[in-house]
Amino acid sequence: MRCSAVYPNHFTFSAILSACADTMIVFHGEQLHCLIWKHGFDAHVFVCSALVDMYAKSSEMTLAERVFDEMPERNLVSWNSMIVGFLQNELYDQAVEFFREVHRESEVSPDQVSFSSVLSACANMGALEFGRQVHGIGFKQGLVTLTYVKNSLVDMYCKCGWLADAANLFWTIGERDVVSWNVMVIGCICNHKFEDACNYFWVMRREGITPDEVSYCSVLNASASLAALDQGTLIHDQIIKSGFAKSACVSSSLITMYAKCGSLIDAYRMFNETDERNVVCWTAMLAAYQQHGCANQVIELFEKMLEEGMKPNYVTYVSALSACSHTGWIEKGFKYFDSMTKVHGINPGREHYACMVDLLGRAGRLDEARRFIETIPVKPNASIWGALLGACMKYDNIKMGREVAETLFELEPNNPGNYLLLSNMYTRKGRLEEADEVRRLMGVNGVRKEPGCSWIDVKNRTFVFTVHDRSNSRNDKIYEMLRKLRELMKKKGYVAETQFANNSMVKSKEQDLWYHSEKLALAFGLLTLPAKAPIRIKKNLRTCGDCHTFMKFASEIFLREIIVRDVNRFHRFTNGFCSCGDYW
Structure with missing residues (x-):
């Protein structure tokens, strides 16, 4: 068109700017901006609104705001372009402020685009009170019955944690x-x-x-x-x-x-x-293998993904690095870690740093893991320090464990897991007074250990068990099955790992272990599920070492696949072995 000496008008520029906005190539938009100046359309409200929209969609909000400020005349489209632009660029405060301004304008009245956009901003900010004010204004203007606005209102209440109000709106207003x-x-x-x-x-x-x-x-x-x-x-x-x-x-x-x-x-x-398959499919499968403790399969699939030319994303690398830590492949782990920035241009996040600390910690290189934490460019969070505390527990490094635990007490003072890890470290070394002191500290800080429970689904019903649970109608048969299991397992060589007992009385420790919730759930599953069917148990806490050993023996004795999902991962027990390789 330009080569044919046909001059563009405001319709032409608006259409081409819309195309630039869709491509998000800001250089093309800037060239058009210059041409708009040359042709004298820089004051045209229709063209300038399209310019604002183009810069906003290209993530150039500073330029969008400059064009908006220089506009001699603004209409509702201009204001909406700015509000939507701030929303899309996650500048929620500015989106709210522009809505306040447009609401104060006497010549412009916000429409459903204005309302739905600012409500989305409120939802993402958790700004419930301002969201309620917007709701009131929308009600007065008769806009809340519009599906577009109503959906944004419901979303705002949901994301602000007011699900009952969201449900009330959902059922009562409009189609x-x-x-x-x-x-x-x-x-x-x-x-x-x-x-x-x-x-x-x-x-x-x-x-x-x-x-x-x-x-x-x-x-x-x-x-x-x-x-x-x-x-x-x-x-x-x-x-x-x-x-x-x-x-x-x-x-x-x-x-x-x-x-x-x-x-x-x-x-x-x-x-x-x-x-x-896109990168999300590959990542989902990698995460599946990782969650089930199949670290070798994670590495194999990750390598295959790279061979097929698929570019990993942030989450993909979390699974790959975690797999390296669970297999002890330190060199490969650092190779992947370095390739994040050097090959794929992904900046490591706290999850990746936590994986690397876990990788070094599981290999017993605690001092190296500590130095690594000191060199990372972000402030270490609880997951990073938690990985090191877990390694201190594994290798009985009480001195470092105490220091790390004290850091964690400051970062997340209400997490009982950190207190219990430190207490268990002292207990394993026979330092019972110090272990009791840590548990007293929990009481002083008002921290309580979450009660352990396990549940199992049988014939579309969910049965929940807690420690020493006797509420089930088949209680007698469950405990009889546990006694039978004890006899069979001891003949196979099972020895109770009493360090995982909650009771501090030595004579009661082994007895205490037998009534952990997942063991009761297993006994119930053996009684109620068909002979060859897998037994699937879910648990709200991390499974203890003794229960892990118990499940291995049970899978071998009864020739059953037992699947336990704890708070961290799945454990698939078959023929006396676990998918995690006893490394979790």
Whole structure:
């Protein structure tokens, strides 16, 4: 057009600026900006609004604000371009401030774009009070019945932790489209109401709303968090019927769901059936192997991913480095760590530094791990120091452990795990007075150990067990099964690891170990599940060393696959061995 000597007008510039905004190539936009000046359209409100939008979408908010400030005339589109731009660039404070200004303008009245954008900013800031004020203004102007605004309101209340208010809005105002349902499902997940998230999904289906990719990915996330395999397989069935099985996003969610529900075979089957794997699919499978303690498979798959030319992301490297720490491959771990910045341009984060500390610590190189922490360019957080404390526990380095624990007491004073690790270190060395002193410190600081519990699903019912639990209707048979297990295991050579007992009385320690919650859940599973069926147990804390040994013996004696998901990972016990290789 330019070569044909046809002069562009304001429509031309607006259209081309929109194309520049979509490509996010700011250099092209800057060239057009110069041309706009030459042709005298720099004061045209239509063109300047498109310029603001282009700079905002190219993450150049300083330039966008400069154009906005120089505009002799502004309309609602100009203001909305700035508010949306601040929102997209995560400058939520500025988005809120611009909304305040546009609300004060007598000539311009905010519309549904203004309201939904500022509500999204409030949601991301957790600014509940200002969000309520926006809600009131929107109500007065009659905008809250619009689906676009209502969905943003529900999202704001969910993300600010006011799920009841969100649900009230959801059920009472206007029509509900698939986005409305997705917002509620995601809101429940954000508030750790995973069962409610699944319920909203099934009610949506009953009301005739067709789920989209976001619906399926979200409800699979909820099922994974519940470790509800039956729920997940039902959703998978719906996905196949609806034709979303080929979606890379949905496939990744299915891989994660099956992995977190303890079915690694199904997770790998989903990975194999995905034709076009993106980095999220690869990362989901790597995380699945890592969570199940299959560190060697993580390394093999990561190498294969690199061979196929797939660029790893931030999360991919967390799995790869963690696998190196669990296999003791120090050189390979540092090779991967160095390649993050040198090859793929990814700046390491605290998760990666924690993996490297864990890598050195598990290998017994505690002093080197301590020096590594002192050299990293970010302030070490609890996960980094926690990795070192775990290594101090493993190698009985009480002096360093005490120093690290004191640092952790300051960083997270309400985490009982740090106190218990230090106390157990003293106990193992026979320094009982110091161990008791640490436990007294917990009491002084008001820190309580979370009660351990395990649960098992049988015939669509969930049965929960705590330590020494006697609430189950089959209580007598459960304890009889435990006595039978004790006899069989002792014949196989089992010796109780009494250092993991909670009771400080020596005579009661072995007795105490026999009634840990996962052992009671196992006994119940042996009584109620079919002979060849795997036994899947979930636990809210890290499984102790004695229970780990117990499960290995049980899997060999009963020829059963026993899958225990604790707070850190899955342990798959078969024929007397665990998938973690006793290294967790």
